[in-house]
Amino acid sequence: MDITAEMFPVCRANEIERQSSEQQWLIESVWARDAVGIIGGAPKCCKSWFGLDMAVSIASGTPCLGRFVVKDPGPTLVFLAEDAIGAVRARLEALCAQRRLDIDGLNLYAITASTVRLDLEADQQRLNATLSALRPRLLLLDPLVRLHRLDENSAADISKLLGFIREMQRTHDTAIALTHHASKKHRAQPGQALRGSSDLHAFGDSNAYLARRKQRIVLTLEHRCAKPPDPIEMELVSRPNGSATHLEIVTPLNADTTSLADRALVFLQHSSKPLTRTAIRNHLKVNNQRLGETLTELNRQGLVLQTPKGWVPLDNHHESATT
Template structure:
């Protein structure tokens, strides 16, 4: 009877920091994951921005360097081919590129059903033939007829995509919806089974704050995560263009992320109650910044205000 191959752990291959990234800070090489958010949060445009970046080598969102340029395959289940082409042409012109020079392939069948083994096999053969650096499937809800709340049914589809990723070292992005009005951690707000959140090596979340500012959060399994990165939305050449807002706002978002992470660490014990003055001293940041972060975490359902200070939300 045959056995599985093994190797000593110290003999396993390593990657340098540069080899690790497909797009610096945004997506790691060969990672699977989700672009999630409520409707009208530009999820598809973020996916197309990544497609342009990976296929051309230009920085994604005007900031994030591409470390491994290569072919991209897209399946846009909700948009007609001329719409996808128009959006990509607009993004190409914004970056002073010609679309016909980019190695982006679109799957053109009317529908794909990843809950059927026949379509799983067709997708696998497509990736085997084209060997892309990146596969984008948008959106997940149009790729099946399963119950998204049934973990076993969802896991069956996600496992087939993981097999493709591991076999061909292809990064895979699924565009997926969040529940409307979801609070708490972004990953927990994804619609359907918790399998989605658990599956992702990288997850990107888009949301709008109370001032309608579009914010990007980046969640990594194997790298530093970031939250609250403000994005600027412009319309050029008939296409929505996303970019990170100016440097000062960007740097403030990094500071905010650090405060957020420190506060979360302080509340690792569910029954911990910490006063504001103690929080400020232990976080080591200005009172206004700590107060603003606490307010946002309460609004998101992560923390709650109680007598004596704050504690992790119990709901």
């Protein structure tokens, strides 16, 4: 044993920097900041649509699925191995149309190479260089099975591959989402249905699992360090002319959240001035995350607006701005 070797850096527990609630999330309740994880599900369960919804949300700063607030917007990078690059653009244009975004201003990049092999050193180096240049908040790789030629059932092979992905996450301070197939068989935990080594389930800091239930998609979220929301039902919808295809939440807000929405709206309507989120939370005595989700939903419905001075009911905004 070499007793002259340099020791690892350490610090006392009280010297570890605290992480605020604002620093915890990349997308509130959906994906932790700098998290690696799996978007899993059987084929044709809209895994790619969900991954792209995340990427567009982060790149534009708009709510994911129209509800979940992006806490750390910035550039994103995607690679869809099973889609022609023209098909990728068509999906992105649909998501932009639904949000009334101009794709010319979207801070999203797509890898245009025909293949990316995460098990080859040359491609690992190219990915490392790409992440270093772009510094994306999120890297979406879809699907994992097309990104290597290893034995999925080999813990040794998959562990080495996941080790490289974790290294990229830590080196570049970026979240990484891998889409991966799962079997249709029911499991106690959705992650147990992921194809291949069990290391894939254990790997994720944040995981998202999609499953079909008749005409709907059920999204189940999982986090290493936070309590996930209840499962969410969605549908893949389009406008009558077939444009603006996107995932839309169809689960009604529960009774408590609906009541909170009513209380928040009434409180804002009876206020003579804009109200900060803190002021609303203190008055209603509610959880900060629930209030944030409720205000986002009210904003999506066109009932409230966030101004530089605080939240206002939308029908009073013009009056407040001119007085």
